[in-house]
Amino acid sequence: GAVVSQHPSRVICKSGTSVKIECRSLDFQATTMFWYRQFPKQSLMLMATSNEGSKATYEQGVEKDKFLINHASLTLSTLTVTSAHPEDSSFYICSARGVAVPSNEQFFGPGTRLTVL
Amino acid sequence: TQLLEQSPQFLSIQEGENLTVYCNSSSVFSSLQWYRQEPGEGPVLLVTVVTGGEVKKLKRLTFQFGDARKDSSLHITAAQPGDTGLYLCAGARRYQGAQKLVFGQGTRLTINP
Numbered sequence: 001g002a003v004v005s006q007h008p009s010r011v012i013c014k015s016g017t018s019v020k021i022e023c024r025s026l027d028f029q030a031t032t033m034f035w036y037r038q039f040p041k042q043s044l045m046l047m048a049t050s051n052e053g054s055k056a057t058y059e060q061g062v063e064k065d066k067f068l069i070n071h072a073s074l075t076l077s078t079l080t081v082t083s084a085h086p087e088d089s090s091f092y093i094c095s096a097r098g099v100a101v102p103s104n105e106q107f108f109g110p111g112t113r114l115t116v117l
Numbered sequence: 118t119q120l121l122e123q124s125p126q127f128l129s130i131q132e133g134e135n136l137t138v139y140c141n142s143s144s145v146f147s148s149l150q151w152y153r154q155e156p157g158e159g160p161v162l163l164v165t166v167v168t169g170g171e172v173k174k175l176k177r178l179t180f181q182f183g184d185a186r187k188d189s190s191l192h193i194t195a196a197q198p199g200d201t202g203l204y205l206c207a208g209a210r211r212y213q214g215a216q217k218l219v220f221g222q223g224t225r226l227t228i229n230p
Contacts (some may be wrong), residue, residue: 044205046217099217107162110158
């Protein structure tokens, strides 16, 4: 149980375009989803927290107008990177936490590799 | 300033040796998770420790949560090449009104045959 999927797994786009990444909890209802960013050989940095039906909370230094997050249902959250630039190239990982999950456990998706040319 | 200090950040040892990875903080966590991440994939949860002083074993892996819930360790006995990967500790704490995970820098472990 507790499977989280992400789509796409890899995306290459041109500078200035927008890219949408989907995160789905497949076998549980995720009241909270998290979006992380990971640069090569570095750890995960939390970008934002989203609760179903409400606005996302962004970490300090993360531009909310650039990284749009929508958590419209208990199984789906989307991250849209708007007007992407090469410096946005990174590995984006989502995680989900459900109502019945103990100890604040988060279950992670497989990640999306974004390359902006 | 790194909230959760993980060490060592790189470790390369021979098959059959033992090793310990440490996560230390000045902050108290409600729980602490250990993850393993393969290249190009998301982290996979290994264990969650909740109670101060708690010890959990997962085959050759032993996880310990400090008495004050500020630090944790991962000990691997008789390491095997299949243990190679990035190990991440993450502490759960509440700030800005939400329960969030704070990750350590990670330990990149290589087990040589």
